Amino acid sequence: MKTRKFLLPAATAGILALTLSACGGGGGGTTGGGGTDAEANLDGRGPITYVQGKDNSNVVRPLVEKWNAAHPNEKVTFKEQTDQADQQHDDLVQHYQAKDANYDVASVDVVWTAEFAAKGWLQPLKDKMAVDTTGMLKPTVDAGSYKGTLYAAPVSSDGGILYYRKDLVPTAPKTWAEMMDMCSIAKANNIGCYSGQFKQYEGLTVNASEAINSFGGSVLDKDGKPSLNTADAKAGLENLIKAYKDGNIPQEAITYQEEESRRAFQSGNLLFLRNWPYVYNLATTEGSSVVKDKLGMTALPGKDGPGASSLGGHSAAVSVYSKNKATALDFVKFLVDAEQQKFFATQGSLAPVLGDLYEDKELVAKLPYLPVLKTSIENAVPRPVTPFYPAVTQAIQENSYAALKGEKSAEQALSDMQKSIESAGAGS
Amino acid sequence: MSTSTAATDLRARQDKGRKTAQNREKWAQGRTYISAAVILIWCLAPAYWMVVTAFREVGFTYDTSILPTHVTLDNFATAFDTSFGNRFGQALLNSIFIGVVVTAVSLLIGVFAAYALARLNFRFKFLVLGFILGASMFPGVALITPLFQLFTNIGWMGTYQALIIPSISFVLPLTVYTLTSFFREMPWELEESARVDGCTQGQAFRKVIMPLAAPAIFTTAILAFISSWNEFLIASQLSSDATQPVTVAIASFAGAQPNQIPYTAIMAAGTIVTIPLVILVLVFQRKIVAGLTAGAVK
């Protein structure tokens, strides 16, 4: 009697929990295929939502207003996520898992496309839903495609640029070997020679992949299988290891993310810096910058010519759960249209995906790095396009970090990467 | 038990003690100030760095001069600027609202539970305690997805209750345990004797028990409030633009350029949210707790 009286509330809580567990579906496996969802609502029109990370430079809002003025019955609501990529990713995953019909169009980082496509969350952009990709730089289209089908229309791109001190370096290096030879200049001036981003994080994947790709290696082959046990990949990774060991890459570079490396270059402590285009605007304007008039830019150095940059940027994807896919598609086409692309570039310094814009005089006057960036993006290799991207980037980061610090040889690191990626692909 | 034996033991040394007592008092006071200074530096030095950085121009973010240089108020303006969709002001209000509700509710139901655990005799007490404690053992990061699905199913996504209820559950175990341990130590006999003296049970509780419990309840309230104030993971996934708390708003700060980390604005935001909180706690402490406990406890 007493027992029951006391246990009643507890039991209620327990039963409640069990019921809820049944409703929630336990989240078991993911819903593969998405076949039926992908067929539905292709002609639907009406209000939609566009989801994107923090709109740093206020480019999305004016564009949404412009769209809404022209389409009063198909208005777009802008849902802004946080500024952090991981959280944007997790937010999208949560909403797709819950089959949220309100996430009609989302801005997807190039490295998430394959994962989301393989989960069956993205509407294939083909047939009725096709988006015209002529005029777009090819690597950006590849980055939005999975298994030969376009799933996300490229909206903005990004590529690595080699910044250098044009007051100290007479002619920009074209190859890695040339750049290493010029490190004597850095020594003579008592500054560091070269840095990219070598902290163990996503940026290291970018830098390590660039080293590997620039020497003819590749992380994944055409079928998405790892292909790291090659002489080319080894030569590429060894370049980084040797440069770090010799001090051509300063020891503190293994704590650098984008901002720390920019700071080192801007304060005059580096001769060469691999970074994204954003550095140009800051290094030429910030009060603390000592390189304002000494900033040179060129393509990343490779084996015999320009190296292969990793590709950044975002694409617009339509959710298979959207109710108004016709409107969603129109909005995606609107975003990749030349007029909007130009606005992204002028207002937000976002690299366009349309090749012609890189020769636009007005744009080049405003963003002098565009010609260099075009070379960079044209030679770019998308970061591994794989639905197992989180596992692949983990494998690259952890092993190349250990190799940089001299804890394992390039060969060993590459073979460990190979095994880790194989294991991820084997499913658990 | 050890208290009383100690007291008897010590009485023997009474005389010797008195002679040096005054000297010792001065020395003790001096040491107190030195310790206080050390504590002050330890607690405030990193915070000082936050404030100094908050007042620096963005272009000089990495300046390492100890004293403020390149002073500007721009970062505070940036933090509160709403033109680009920042809602820092709104988020501040949200955080306060969520914090107050979480604190009030968790204290209220925590006091019930703690009273039962400390003062009542019943079966399965150990089980209940284990259950409550067990709730603080699961990695918080793993709770998000089930909660997201639950709240999506019942249409609570982005609402205040979707932020408040998980927050209450996170602070409840601590609240209950803290209050229970304090309630156990309270001299409840006094309540009885007050009633013998003619107080009603209500008066006895209000005038005797409350003042005694005030520091404990107040401390628990601070613990609850700050832990809700700091909550980020759940809020980052379950809040909407209208309900997001300040931690999420800060994570949304973005530099003028992609990849640029707006350290100075983040530090400004940190300063903005810290100072009022500290003042609030101080005022409460002085007015309310001091009032309640006047004379009762040190």
Add this chain to the structure above:
Amino acid sequence: MATELGPTPVKKPASGGPEVHHAPKGVGEDNKLMSQGRWASWLLAPTIIALGVVIVYPIISAIVMSFQKDAGLDPVTGLFTAGGPAGIQNYVNWIGQQCAAPGGGTIACPPGTLGGQFWSATTTTFIFTIITVTFETILGFWMAMIMARTFKGRSLIRAAVLVPWAIPTAVTAQLWLFIFDFEGIANKLFNASILWTGSEWPAKWAVIIADTWKTTPFMALLILAGLQMIPAEVYEAAKVDGATAWQRFRLITLPLVKPALMVAILFRTLDALRMFDLPYILTQGANNTTTLSILVINQIRQGFNAAAALSTITFIIIFLVAFIFVRFLGANVVEQSGATGKGKK
């Protein structure tokens, strides 16, 4: 009212007034117990329901998922398909550090997989917990003792102590990242060139320092509240009796503060075992600073069911630690009282 409290020692002698929670022995005991039980169930219901909805439901759903395989890729369509039941495979994989082999079956996890980090993450988690909780306890106790004294500027100290804790963790982590930058203020002040986030022990110490700084106030406040419940008269009496400071501390302060102290240590330990934000932002788990919670969130992004298994393992580890605490270290807030009153007589 205050006068009433004056001469009262902390605990009444055994012969003192009736204590409500002492069920009178004999005839009425059963009835008394029942009515107290009924009361207790009503008083506890809100707490149990609140915890049931938000904590128990996710835990149960995670446990269910942990026995499922993660989605695998269909090689033909390139789409993920649900994994099906896994039995205890997820658990076996974590504990044995086994990963899927390309041809089926499992192999020892190669470096660069999350599966290979289980034991190092467990070790790291315990190292962080033991060191930070020890530091925080000692520092917190000391701070509380100082704050409990009467001196000019006491409110200033009390406010200052709150500052580290009132700064949201997201800001704290960025602040320390900034301080521990290679060209940051920490290296400058101590004229050092330490790669704080670039090698194992400096990275660990960076996390430990930041965590200790941030959460010591939690300890200090809880202990302070415990101290404040000791009537000043007890100390006065002991002082008059000539007790040295150390004797007063050992024989009065420590025993009387013990319940509050144990609760503080217990909850700090549970929190530290789930440490996440600070190492995640400071080092992203590099250089052996990956804690179990970081491993969980990294794994969530790779496969939810294996992550659910890891969460459950973490839960069990923490449960064992808490059990040891409560059972052997006396962090038990009520049980001895239920049986023997206030643990004295």
